[in-house]
Amino acid sequence: MTQNVKKKVKELLESGKIKGFLGLCQKNGHIGPHLFCDPDDLESMVLGDEERPGDSRYPLNKLLIHIARSYPDETFGVLVRGCDERGLKTLYTWNQLNPDKVIPVGVACPQELADACECLRPYPEEFVEGERAEERSSASVTKISGLDVKDRFTSWMKEFARCIKCYGCRDICPMCFCNECSLEAEELIHTGELPPEIPIFHLVRAVHMAGRCIDCGLCNEVCPADIPLRTLYKKVADIIDEEFNYRPGYSEGKSPLNILGSAAEE
Amino acid sequence: MGDCHYLYGNVATEKRVRFLKKLLAFSGIEEERLRCKWVSSAEASEFVEEMQDFTETLRALGPSPLKQAGAQRAA
Numbered sequence: 578m579t580q581n582v583k584k585k586v587k588e589l590l591e592s593g594k595i596k597g598f599l600g601l602c603q604k605n606g607h608i609g610p611h612l613f614c615d616p617d618d619l620e621s622m623v624l625g626d627e628e629r630p631g632d633s634r635y636p637l638n639k640l641l642i643h644i645a646r647s648y649p650d651e652t653f654g655v656l657v658r659g660c661d662e663r664g665l666k667t668l669y670t671w672n673q674l675n676p677d678k679v680i681p682v683g684v685a686c687p688q689e690l691a692d693a694c695e696c697l698r699p700y701p702e703e704f705v706e707g708e709r710a711e712e713r714s715s716a717s718v719t720k721i722s723g724l725d726v727k728d729r730f731t732s733w734m735k736e737f738a739r740c741i742k743c744y745g746c747r748d749i750c751p752m753c754f755c756n757e758c759s760l761e762a763e764e765l766i767h768t769g770e771l772p773p774e775i776p777i778f779h780l781v782r783a784v785h786m787a788g789r790c791i792d793c794g795l796c797n798e799v800c801p802a803d804i805p806l807r808t809l810y811k812k813v814a815d816i817i818d819e820e821f822n823y824r825p826g827y828s829e830g831k832s833p834l835n836i837l838g839s840a841a842e843e
Numbered sequence: 844m845g846d847c848h849y850l851y852g853n854v855a856t857e858k859r860v861r862f863l864k865k866l867l868a869f870s871g872i873e874e875e876r877l878r879c880k881w882v883s884s885a886e887a888s889e890f891v892e893e894m895q896d897f898t899e900t901l902r903a904l905g906p907s908p909l910k911q912a913g914a915q916r917a918a
Contacts, residue, residue: 721869722869724871726868726871726872726873727871727908728871729868729869729870729871730870730871730872730908731871732871733870733871734871734912775912776870776909776912780866780870783866783870784862784863784866787862787866809869809870812866812869813866816862816865816866816869817862819865820858820861820862820865821858833858834855834858834859834862836851836855
């Protein structure tokens with residue numbers, strides 16, 4: 578399954594178009610992010626499908642921000658699924674990455690993964706591996722919306738109550754690039770008790786996902802308490818789309834909630 | 844709109860409130876508990892009227908689910 582990606586990366590590295598390729602490698606039985614710099618050393622490259630498709634995903638575009646900052650003059654390649662590409666596009670609009678210095682190499686997700694993710698677009702614009710799977714709508718959001726208001730509250734509180742405040746959702750999020758995080762502001766967030774103050778802790782994060790979340794679902798995967806954060810943020814994205822006709826990673830331009838620059842004055 | 848002491852403050856607020864009302868509803872908190880009205884400091888009677896109306900709305904809704912959840916935790 579990786580032949581086409583390897584071939585493409587080899588070409589890019591040999592031609593000197595990229596300094597390195599940020600992808601995934603399998604070593605000692607584990608899959609993890611890896612920066613491939615040698616065109617003759619791509620043997621360990623994998624796409625992150627261990628037991629099931631896409632079960633070993635990483636926020637590669639988030640890691641790329643750090644690499645690009647250390648080597649601002651270099652161009653890097655990066656492995657992208659549909660969601661990662663949406664992430665790149667959104668990070669460009671927030672000036673976290675320079676599109677001229679990034680060459681994405683795309684893979685399309687198999688149907689099984691698209692179904693599990695309820696993904697609106699399980700493929701990047703261009704891809705060298707895989708086939709275009711069918712888009713899926715958000716059944717999980719519809720399910721919660723169908724409850725009456727009291728049951729919605731009870732259901733979310735039950736989920737949030739399991740939170741161990743590990744910050745995993747924020748730490749893995751490719752859209753969480755702020756230097757200072759409200760969720761760590763002592764004036765707003767009490768320390769020393771579990772769960773954190775609910776539902777505020779989770780709703781604060783949900784608000785900050787407005788105009789940002791590109792629905793990669795890594796938060797949901799990483800959550801040790803299995804809180805369905807993805808469903809919450811899917812709804813956040815739906816609201817922004819309904820109200821402002823903007824969906825991060827799908828629409829062009831900046832978030833309608835961006836208070837810097839012209840977006841705020843429109 | 845836009846004619847705000849804080850420049851585009853009311854524009855940003857209007858957007859956030861539109862978003863928040865729907866997020867609250869999805870989270871199980873009645874969206875009527877959030878209200879945004881523009882009242883200038885010279886319009887005291889409008890402010891009073893609005894607040895009385897809002898108070899009635901909240902009274903009809905009963906105690907906030909957040910308050911009940913907080914009480915349960917404290918107990």
